[in-house]
Amino acid sequence: MKTLKDLFENQLKDLFSAESQLIKALPQVEKKANDSKLKEAFKSHLEETKGHKKRLEEICDALGISAKGETCKAMKGLIKETESFMDEADSKEVMDAGLIAEAQRVEHYEISGYGTAVRYAKELGYDDIASKLQKTLDEEYNADNKLDKLAESRLNEKAIS
Ligand SMILES: [Fe+2]
Numbered sequence: 001m002k003t004l005k006d007l008f009e010n011q012l013k014d015l016f017s018a019e020s021q022l023i024k025a026l027p028q029v030e031k032k033a034n035d036s037k038l039k040e041a042f043k044s045h046l047e048e049t050k051g052h053k054k055r056l057e058e059i060c061d062a063l064g065i066s067a068k069g070e071t072c073k074a075m076k077g078l079i080k081e082t083e084s085f086m087d088e089a090d091s092k093e094v095m096d097a098g099l100i101a102e103a104q105r106v107e108h109y110e111i112s113g114y115g116t117a118v119r120y121a122k123e124l125g126y127d128d129i130a131s132k133l134q135k136t137l138d139e140e141y142n143a144d145n146k147l148d149k150l151a152e153s154r155l156n157e158k159a160i161s
Pocket of ligand 1: 019048049052110136140
């Protein structure tokens with residue numbers, strides 16, 4: 001990689017790999033969640049994630065490159081960590097709390113990735129691509145906020161009981 005454009009394209013491929021891995025992992029995570037709102041949050045984020053993958057495909061098409069070719073090792077690690085957590089969680093309470101924690105790690109990772117990608121796109125003068133990436137970034141922020149609220153409501157329920 002020599003230019004910012006090379007780096008940008010590399011990051012797009014990395015994000016594409018991250019989203020693809022997440023699409024495979026989310027159904028399993030949803031199955032393990034106990035709280036109905038948490039289940040719903042994973043379900044709706046799976047649909048959003050499919051949209052994120054599609055957007056990246058469209059962006060790569062517009063740039064004349066393939067979206068494939070990179071493996072996002074960070075997402076691989078985050079998913080692996082989630083899988084071992086799911087094996088170790090021994091109560092519904094711990095499962096839901098831990099799944100929220102793992103999912104927020106994933107969201108924060110994606111937020112940082114898309115934040116960078118939006119900046120590079122703007123710097124390179126790809127305004128349409130920047131706004132497409134911004135849409136995904138906004139959805140990642142929303143997903144993270146939703147998880148924040150779920151974590152808070154867990155805390156409130158605990159305080160009441
Ligand atoms: Fe995403």
